[in-house]
Amino acid sequence: MISVCGVSKRYGSAQILNDVSLDIPDGSLTALLGPSGSGKTSLLRIIAGLEEPDAGTVVLSGENVTAVAPQRRNIGFVFQHYAAFKHMTVRDNVAFGLTIRKRPRREIDARVNELLGIVGLAGYSHRYPNQLSGGQRQRMALARALAVDPKVLLLDEPFGALDAKVREDLRGWLRRLHENVHVTTVLVTHDQEEAMDVAGHIALMNAGRIEQFGTPREVYEAPATEFVLRFLGPVAEFCGRLVRPHDLRVTRDHTPGAIAARVTRISHLGFEVRIELSAGDAAPITAQVTRGEARHLEVNPGDEVWVSAEDVAASIRLVG
Amino acid sequence: MQQSTRSRLALRTVALGYLALLLAVPLAMIFYRTFERGLGAFVHQITTPACISAISLSLTIVAIVVPINVVLGVVTALALARGRFPGKGILHAMVDLPFAVSPVVVGVSLTLLWGVHGWFGGLAGHGIHVIFSLPGMVLATIFVTLPFVVREVEPVLVEIGEEQEQAAATLGASRGQIFRRITLPAIRWGLAYGVVLTVARSLGEFGALTVVAGGVAGQSQTLTLLVHARYLDDRNTYGAYCAATVLMVMALLTLLLMVVVNRQRATQSEEVAA
Numbered sequence: 247m248i249s250v251c252g253v254s255k256r257y258g259s260a261q262i263l264n265d266v267s268l269d270i271p272d273g274s275l276t277a278l279l280g281p282s283g284s285g286k287t288s289l290l291r292i293i294a295g296l297e298e299p300d301a302g303t304v305v306l307s308g309e310n311v312t313a314v315a316p317q318r319r320n321i322g323f324v325f326q327h328y329a330a331f332k333h334m335t336v337r338d339n340v341a342f343g344l345t346i347r348k349r350p351r352r353e354i355d356a357r358v359n360e361l362l363g364i365v366g367l368a369g370y371s372h373r374y375p376n377q378l379s380g381g382q383r384q385r386m387a388l389a390r391a392l393a394v395d396p397k398v399l400l401l402d403e404p405f406g407a408l409d410a411k412v413r414e415d416l417r418g419w420l421r422r423l424h425e426n427v428h429v430t431t432v433l434v435t436h437d438q439e440e441a442m443d444v445a446g447h448i449a450l451m452n453a454g455r456i457e458q459f460g461t462p463r464e465v466y467e468a469p470a471t472e473f474v475l476r477f478l479g480p481v482a483e484f485c486g487r488l489v490r491p492h493d494l495r496v497t498r499d500h501t502p503g504a505i506a507a508r509v510t511r512i513s514h515l516g517f518e519v520r521i522e523l524s525a526g527d528a529a530p531i532t533a534q535v536t537r538g539e540a541r542h543l544e545v546n547p548g549d550e551v552w553v554s555a556e557d558v559a560a561s562i563r564l565v566g
Numbered sequence: 567m568q569q570s571t572r573s574r575l576a577l578r579t580v581a582l583g584y585l586a587l588l589l590a591v592p593l594a595m596i597f598y599r600t601f602e603r604g605l606g607a608f609v610h611q612i613t614t615p616a617c618i619s620a621i622s623l624s625l626t627i628v629a630i631v632v633p634i635n636v637v638l639g640v641v642t643a644l645a646l647a648r649g650r651f652p653g654k655g656i657l658h659a660m661v662d663l664p665f666a667v668s669p670v671v672v673g674v675s676l677t678l679l680w681g682v683h684g685w686f687g688g689l690a691g692h693g694i695h696v697i698f699s700l701p702g703m704v705l706a707t708i709f710v711t712l713p714f715v716v717r718e719v720e721p722v723l724v725e726i727g728e729e730q731e732q733a734a735a736t737l738g739a740s741r742g743q744i745f746r747r748i749t750l751p752a753i754r755w756g757l758a759y760g761v762v763l764t765v766a767r768s769l770g771e772f773g774a775l776t777v778v779a780g781g782v783a784g785q786s787q788t789l790t791l792l793v794h795a796r797y798l799d800d801r802n803t804y805g806a807y808c809a810a811t812v813l814m815v816m817a818l819l820t821l822l823l824m825v826v827v828n829r830q831r832a833t834q835s836e837e838v839a840a
Contacts, residue, residue: 323736329732331748332730346738346739390737394738
């Protein structure tokens with residue numbers, strides 16, 4: 247387990263982390279998710295020992311490592327821009343940690359070959375990093391981090407520098423890798439879709455604090471704060487509450503709790519249909535329905551309809 | 567920009583004419599004067615005890631200065647590129663100081679400090695002579711060559727960034743291992759270029775040495791000082807040409823090395839950019 251307790255960090259006058267506590271279960275894949283400047287990368291670097299916290303402790307597998315150098319934390323770290331050793335071949339990159347540990351050559355060769363097979367770079371061992379694509383470099387960096395059998399694998403925006411297609415491939419690939427290797431993994435990302443897709447747990451961070459920690463379903467379906475609700479997807483304002491546009495129900499007939507509204511505009515966006523509504527003096531409402539629902543509803547601009555919110559757990563009451 | 571053939575030719579003529587007149591012609595003249603009396607006379611001039619001593623003194627200074635500048639230069643470059651400390655700006659400016667200060671001033675200030683009447687002049691009473699002997703010449707040469715290694719290595723360190731070093735740290739490498747296996751291979755061509763520049767500048771240093779070196783033939787006379795002494799004091803202009811030619815051949819060898827190293831460095835920085 248990774249236990250972060252009361253960690254604070256400031257750079258000059260900027261408070262990057264403010265009394266952060268977090269328990270990451272063994273064997274899980276956890277995403278630190280938040281906008282840039284939320285402190286997620288700093289938290290990851292503090293777990294790795296690459297930064298020192300001003301206050302608080304970091305415990306890895308029961309051992310307080312707050313004052314332990316990164317060399318002795320038994321971690322694997324993957325950087326956004328790969329941090330490939332440019333003057334070494336792929337083989338030497340992956341073997342680096344084992345060479346430092348002075349393992350016998352035969353053992354190193356076997357381990358490197360095994361890992362290159364796992365990351366799909368079996369034929370590339372004599373290439374140099376500049377002969378690889380971005381995705382290949384990042385897989386090499388992953389193999390390099392895994393070579394030393396780390397207790398914890400830390401990934402800092404690992405797919406951030408890659409284009410969308412490669413990113414999606416690597417995401418699925420990382421998920422399968424984690425299913426096979428089972429090393430406790432922490433992934434920093436600002437992409438909510440990536441976090442929801444890959445991670446078993448998500449810690450949502452904002453302004454140096456953790457807003458909520460839970461499974462993707464928990465944070466999506468029962469957001470603890472307005473920030474969480476807004477960060478994970480589009481929101482609509484409805485009767486003093488923030489709700490998901492797809493949780494708004496538009497009907498021809500009156501239902502309990504519904505309010506009357508007039509359709510102002512309908513946009514067909516492929517599988518979803520967006521209905522813009524105005525209800526009296528309130529701010530315009532945007533509801534999102536499926537194509538099937540829209541066809542069933544058969545509304546046109548100018549029609550009078552009833553709108554109600556479906557899933558109250560996933561909404562947040564607006565203050566003031 | 568499109569240029570007419572005529573203006574292109576004119577530009578080329580000006581550039582080449584300028585280089586020929588200011589660089590090639592004077593140097594060629596010295597070669598011509600050196601060898602017009604035949605190889606034997608040349609060999610005779612450069613094998614006098616004074617000349618051999620001057621060559622070996624110049625090379626000795628290079629041999630002492632280069633390792634010192636490599637070690638201190640890399641340390642300074644690391645401090646400038648990686649360190650966060652107050653006064654970094656001042657350190658930056660100080661490294662460039664030798665570019666700005668005339669070597670003669672360097673010589674005079676070293677004499678003020680280390681001369682018999684200087685702050686550390688008392689050392690002479692204990693048999694440690696700095697001014698007018700090898701230590702003073704080495705100090706002066708270090709002063710004027712200090713920026714080269716720092717200025718070649720520091721930008722490379724900035725360019726490669728800290729991530730490779732941090733990655734090595736997370737993989738268990740100690741500071742020493744990180745330096746040997748990650749940092750040093752990355753800066754090697756920048757460092758080599760800095761060394762070549764240091765060698766060239768050390769061999770050619772004259773201004774500071776005229777003040778701090780005794781200039782005693784066979785003892786404290788470097789090759790540059792020998793050229794000067796033969797030319798002005800001994801009225802041995804031919805001997806001066808011969809010594810100058812030796813100096814020039816050394817410089818040309820260094821230049822050749824410079825071209826080779828520079829090419830390697832360029833390929834490497836392309837790799838870094840890739």
